[in-house]
Amino acid sequence: MKKKTMLFLLGALIFLFSSCTMTDRKEVVVVQQVMVEKPVEKIVYVDRVISTGKIESNGDVLIGSNSAVTIVNAKGATADLRSEYSIGTESYSEINENGFIDAKTSPLSTFSIDVDTASYTNVRRMLMTQGKMPPKDSVRIEEMINYFSYDYKKPEKENGKFGFDFEMGDSPWNNKNKILRIGIQGENLKEDKKPKSNLVFLIDVSGSMNHSNKLPLLKESFKKLVNNLNSEDRVSIVVYAGNAGVVLEPTSGKEKDKIIEALDNLSAGGSTAGGEGIKKAYDLAVKNLIKNGNNRVILATDGDFNVGVTSGAELEGLIASYKKKNIYLTILGFGMGNYKDDTMERLSNKGNGNYFYIDNLKEADKVFDQGLMGTLYTIAKDVKIQIEFNPAVVKEYRLIGYENRKLANEDFKNDKKDAGDVGSGHQVTVLYEIVPKNGNSETDVDKLVYQDSKVKNSSDIATFKLRYKEPDGDKSKELKEVLKQDIYKKNNTNDFNFAVSAAEFGMLLRNSEHKGNLTYEDVLKLAKNNKENDKYGYKAEFIQMIEKAAEIEKASENTKK
Incomplete structure (x- = not known):
């Protein structure tokens, strides 16, 4: 039996140089242990190592799930890839991206709010610390959007819980569609009410x-x-x-x-x-x-x-x-x-x-x-949202993100049905992509044979409803707003555009089927042009994340050539 060669690459980033024809770039690979059955002359990081367990090679390239490590002159070699920085043993719930829905046959969109931000910071860790693209199911687009603070209207009444801010504009990735943004601002508890x-x-x-x-x-x-x-x-x-x-x-x-x-x-x-x-x-x-x-x-x-x-x-x-x-x-x-x-x-x-x-x-x-x-003090629990779109104005709609938060329409008024909570001063941002009444359909559904529902003659875009309970309450309260045509803006606010850029970034990281011709350069331009009120530098850091993702994607494409 041939003597096995074992390489231990422990603890941190190891920079490897190669004269391999595959690439002449200076590359980084983080591998805790690689064991091969034949001597290894060169190892080149090609994509990102995210696999664990035994992987077999049928030539010069050792290929695993979304990873590739070149082993020169090692045909038939086997290797074990294990890394503290590998995501091989990390686990994420599968996300089935929301598609477009016909507003005439299904005008109601119902879901629980979400103020979590874990997905955003986890994605940041993979991009900025590990230098690799995140798995798509680690990317929850609503958490990418909700990581940032926006200038939303405060609750108007003295004891009001929520303020609402609505805005609509053109979709940057499909100029025939619109983007509807719903901004929700939770009440800020005063120190004496804490x-x-x-x-x-x-x-x-x-x-x-x-x-x-x-x-x-x-x-x-x-x-x-x-x-x-x-x-x-x-x-x-x-x-x-x-x-x-x-x-x-x-x-x-x-x-x-x-x-x-x-x-x-x-x-x-x-x-x-x-x-x-x-x-x-x-x-x-x-x-x-x-x-x-x-x-x-x-x-x-x-x-x-x-x-x-x-x-x-x-x-x-x-x-x-x-x-x-x-x-x-x-x-x-x-x-x-x-x-x-x-x-x-x-x-x-x-x-x-x-x-x-x-x-x-x-x-x-x-x-x-x-x-x-916001982290510690809850102002409202079981917060649910329901939108009724007007089919006289909206042909189809698509909720961007919140896939794991969708509710049945009948759950909206069901106080036994659990939903998300909102902390003091928390904000919730919701984006919909809308196909206007005269737009091109994104769905392919035959017309109903036995129904011909009539649509009221109204120019309203939609009706927005929110239900919530007091932190110690069992019965929900409802708030309602009608969304009129005047929320559309040809030149949108910085807040609107920055939220859209966060959604775009999530769509690219997930390789969304709805991304159209969207590129990282497009996302970068939109984010840079709308980076204002960045007291703590979070938006500047977001721009660095976009640049890093673009760099990793470009390197991966060059490697495959």
Whole structure:
């Protein structure tokens, strides 16, 4: 048997040069271990390594799922590709992109709001830290749009919960269609209206968290939150690995040193009994419940639950059972490699919760400092939206994003049906692509034989309705607005255009069938021309992400030539 050659490329980015005819670029490849059966002369990063397990080569190119590593003079070689930076063991829920719907036969569009931003920061991590394109199902377009703040109308009434901002313009990727933007601004709680908090930090300290971008970053993130608490707030800490335990009993927010010391003493090791930890944290939250307060479990993890209660259905059922007691859930995702986005998104949806992915301390600032009120304090729960499009004006429509948030039309008034929550000062942005009445149809459906529904003679575009419950309420309230023709603008606002650029970027990353001839250059131009009110530099960073994606795509195309 021929002697095997093993290459260990550990820990960080390794720059490899090649004179291979395939490419003469300076390339980056992050591989934890490559094992081949024949001597390797050169390795060239061709696309992006996202595969795990054994991959066989039938020539000079070792090909896996969306990856290619050149092994020169190694015909018939086999290799194992494993990387901390690989997404091979990361998991994402499948997203089936929304298509166009006939406004005459199906005029109602109903869905739950979503204020999560985890998808955006996770995509940023893959592009900017790892230098690779994200898998398409990691891209939730509504979270790309909702990552940014916009200048929306504030609630008008003294006790109003929401302000609404409507605008319509031409579609930049299909000039025969229109884009409808719905902007929702949640009420900003005043400091004297802020409820007392009963917070339980539920922290994953299993072996999978033993990386610099996991437990150490987690600790620093929680310290930012602790520094914003007051003496009336209470904090407890539950940790879980092979077992779960309480490491800090309820402690006043004024005892910051004690809380931070408990965080500093945490270390990682063992398997992940997530279900046991979740139950213990919720039980502690119930035991120390503050009536009319902000009772919340904050779960920080990479989502890799592997012992005890691990199935999605069991975990969701466990969390849903506590939701009835008005205990909210915030999920903070950390790390890469074995990141379980699908698990965390489902759990947050079931637990009256919100979901963030923290990839650096700047993001921790955004979640726990600049956006603390929205992160922790709920102003409305079970928030649903229903749009009725007027078929006299709209031939077809397509909701951009929110695929995982769609509801049956009859669920809109059903107060037993769960939906998303809105925190203090949170915004929600919704975009629709609209085919005007005289536009070209995007669908191919025969006319009905036995029905000939009549359409009222109205110039309204649509009727917008929103239902919500008070944080401690069980009966929903409804708000309604009629969208008139005057919301159309030939020259749209900067906010409108920037939101559209975020949607465009998501469509390209997902390789949407509706993207038309859209290019990264188009997205870049639109974002740059509308980058205003960028106090914290998030929009400038978004522009860098577009440039990086364009660079990666161009490099991939050059490699294939």
